[in-house]
Amino acid sequence: MSTQASSFIERRKQEQDHPLGKVRPELIAEIAEELELPVATGLPDATCRVQMVLRDLRPLLPESIISRLDDGRISAAEICEHNPAVYVQTFQDGSYGIVMTSALPEYLYRVARPLSSALIRLESNPSRGLELDELARILGEIVWWQCEGSFGPDYEISKHQRIYASELAMRAQRFLVAHELAHVMCDVEDKLREERPETVGAVEEELVCDYIAVQLSMHASSARDDDPNFHMLSYAAAEFALQSWSLLERLGDHAPVADSHPALPDRLAAMRQALRDCCEDEAAFEQIVLVADLIDRAFARAADLLPDIEARFSVEADAFADAIHALLDECSLEDVPDYSRFREEIRPILGRGYPVKLVEAVLSPVIDGFFLANRSGSPEFSDEEISRRFRRMKLLYSLQGSYSKPMDTLLECVFSRYR
Structure with a gap:
């Protein structure tokens, strides 16, 4: 079915060549090898990264959302833009367009790399990696360079840590796309509409969407991964996504939308409540938030550096x-x-x-x-x-x-x- 959303998505995709389409063929095998992917998998094309996220989430979505994804009333794609962003746009015919810019995965991975260097240490070489103060400095610099449209500093990172960074960034993308889907669910799901009081405003809806996105991300992780370490990573990626965005806002590259977006502590509190509701007991919750707590300390230290x-x-x-x-x-x-x-x-x-x-x-x-x-x-x-x-x-x-x-x-x- 042709909808205003699907037409909008196709038009945006055709406006510019996506950078992934320009990767030299000889680099694909090299990058796939570094990330331990089958060479045949190579790199995703311009639409594949969003579609991979939707495939992860699809079994968990209500039928009202699945049917809209299938018939084009919800269209989603990655487009070439230099500002990191993901958003949903509503159209007059009742369709929805979910857009992720190509700069978002790039920015998330750029921030995830030093985090992985600091957090993931191999038993064979535990001293290899960044300490907290150095990590905080580099995080601040990366955000500054993002605002300048440039690349950041060199630092030590192993192949194992690069793979971890890639996983963290991809799971952060999944959380952000799930958050935008949750906005659509708030519009179209009868059950959600009935449970929401009329007084719920934009701020409260953001918290609801954070809650839903965490639940979707964690259940997707449970369905895909048996290793509890990946559950820690999936939740940490959700907080990491918001922390990364918050640093951009504080430096002025993206002005916060005060009327519609809650303060970061309120959003993190809602997300942790969603995680608690996914966990069997408090011990499981405390185990899963270990990595998120480390990331929180690193971002707090980086935020201290931003004023000057x-x-x-x-x-x-x-x-x-x-x-x-x-x-x-x-x-x-x-x-x-x-x-x-x-x-x-x-x-x-x-x-x-x-x-x-x-x-x-x-x-x-x-x-x-x-x-x-x-x-x-x-x-x-x-x-x-x-x-x-x-x-x-x-x-x-x-x-x-x-x-x-x-x-x-x-x-x-x-x-x-x-x-």
């Missing part, structure tokens, strides 16, 4: 650029630059992040500066000065293919102006 984070990072970004310029000067004194030393000593500096500052204060001035001097023919630039600028530029050029894919992208963007 922009000023502090601005100072640190300046120091970052100064350190690279100093290293460029030291490694370009001879006719043949000291490539070996530069590549070795630049790595920990670049590991701090600050890609926007890197382009503005290092790459563009150094690369543009050489071509300006070389092409000007002005006596202002001596042969010695042009040679010095050329050596500094060659040091940067030597990083291509030897550091990271994001770094290659930044270098390519600047160098491409002169090709």
Whole structure:
């Protein structure tokens, strides 16, 4: 059945190419191997991530929701957008469109990685990973970089921890999609409508939807996984999703909707009540919330850093650029630059992040500066000065293919102006 929702979803999907469609084929096997997926599974396409979540939830949904999913009155998809979001839109014909942006899974995974580095330690190497204060700092920085539209810092993470991060992020997506489905249930389910008093407003509905989403997520986990550790992970992912969003709101990238969204502590309390109602006893509840409690402490510490984070990072970004310029000067004194030393000593500096500052204060001035001097023919630039600028530029050029894919992208963007 063609509905306004299904037409809306199809139109949004066609507006832009989804980034997953641009993954080079040779990378699919590499990423699948890292995440221990069958190579044939590869990566999900632009619609598959939402559909995988719906398949997990489907056996738990009421018939009124299943029938709407089947006939198009509820349409859901992932679309290409740079702001992390998931939302439901209601249409005049009574249909619903559930949209998850491509930036949401990316952001959740970016935050889940340091969390997994801190929380998951192998018995063979328990010291490998982040401590709480370092984790809090990195979480704050990742949110800051998300607001800047950039990538974050380097830190130690094992293959096992990356797999855990992927699971945490995927289960967080499941909770968020379940929350949006719960809004639809509040509209269309007769049973829910009868039980809700007329005075229930938008804030109360959010709490109801959090409750339903936790119940759906936990029952989906029980149906799919026998390992109790995965139940801990599923619940932790629900709180993790809201904590991650709350940090974005506090930094100003997403203004909180005060009239319709409850305070974070109220939402977490409703979610824990939903979990209690899923558990056989208090001991089971306490066991499941262990990981969520650790995540809560990490986010609370990260939130403490946010009030002065922009000023502090601005100072640190300046120091970052100064350190690279100093290293460029030291490694370009001879006719043949000291490539070996530069590549070795630049790595920990670049590991701090600050890609926007890197382009503005290092790459563009150094690369543009050489071509300006070389092409000007002005006596202002001596042969010695042009040679010095050329050596500094060659040091940067030597990083291509030897550091990271994001770094290659930044270098390519600047160098491409002169090709």
